[in-house]
Amino acid sequence: MGLDTFSLQNKLALITGGGTGIGLGIAKAFISANAQVIITGRREEVLKKAVEELGDNANYIVNDISDKSNIPELISHIEHRFGVIDILVNNAGVHLKKWAQDTSDNDFENVINTNLLSVFSLTRECARKMIERKQGAIILISSMTALFGMDRVVAYGTSKTALTGLMNNLVTEYSKHHVRINAIAPGWIESDMLHKALDVDKQRKDKIVNRIAMNHFGQPEDIGNTAIFLASNASKYITGVTIPVDGGAKINF
Template sequence: MGLDVFSLKGRLALVTGGGVGIGLGISKALLEAGARVVITGRREEILKEAVSALGKNAYYIVNDITEKEKIPSLIEDIEKNIGAIDILVNNAGIHHKAWAQDTSDSDFERIIQTNLLSVFSITRECARKMLARRSGSIIMIGSMAGLFGIDRVVAYGVSKTAITGLVNALVTEYSQYNVRVNAIAPGWIESNMFLNAVEKDPPRKEKITNRIAMDHFGKTEDIGNAAVFLSSDAAKYITGVILPVDGGATVNF
């Protein structure tokens, strides 16, 4: 089969939060592999700019993932007007940096609502279609904070740890229908938001740098390439995997 096994030609991907950062990197990689891509997000101006940069075969729909009651109609609209969803990338998520003792119940609930409950809702609705077609790839975006403890991100870390449990549970139900469920756990990936944050916190930057086995931060395309692999026939017998793309951070001492 050669490199054709990595091709996504003829497939349609839905990338939540696909207009910026890692989501944009994933969307670009999927398009370059031959897929058509629908990106969603809350800010139309960001989505318009992203689609303009991505070029043909990219589409956008304004959507707030936390409005779970709108998710069924979102999926129906995509399937009716654009095409059957072959690939779902659950990238949309929010962050909250605070010590545990300074994290309110509302802060914690807001993170869980976006990063876990909404992820389950859209996965369930996409899976209805995929299970009926007996084909599909679902990719969750996890985090280093879901693999080991990181201070000042208690709610975020819990939400990403729960993603592992969600992957495990769905594999037991979806695999017999040839619907695969995997997760990517990005390490520290260069973005304006990340770089600005670490520059304001030199001790944290040093700690992160020392944790990474390689000598540099990751790029958004590193996550995008992993998503292409997991979505492609090259990974047709891979399900239930949490794939760190982290320069060795999870194993480095």
């Protein structure tokens, strides 16, 4: 096995929420592995800037993943314009930091709609094509909150925990068609969103850093490199797993 096993040459990847943060880190990694990348998101100026940074092998489509009615048309448009989708990365999501008692039904439903229901809809539509072709790789971006409890993220944590159940059940149906589905559970990864959340809450930030065995935050490329592995032939016999990329936070005391 050589490095070419990790190559994504001649592969087309769709990455939702690919304009910033972890999604952009995955896009950069896939480009480095010679994939063609399509990123989506709601803000065209952000996507345009990202594609300028990514180069000629990247394109963008403005799309709000929470509007599930547009998903079949999105997939048809991409495959007609750019070619078949070989890799799907379900990265787009929304966060909500509220105590459970302050979380309204509407708050909860909005998070579940974007982080779970839309993920299922997009996965189903992409998989429909992948099943016909008897190949495909699907990656779900989960979270530490799917592995252990945290306060003030009841809706977000529930949505990410549910992705594990979604993955487990889809494995039983997709595997015989050679469509693999796996998840990455990022730890605390450097981003504007992370600092916005933690820089105003020193106690929470200190608690998090003390939990990380490697004693520092991760980088978007750490998630990107793991995504290359799960999207490539290097993991061709791996399906139904969640890989924590967390500097040891899951198991550290």
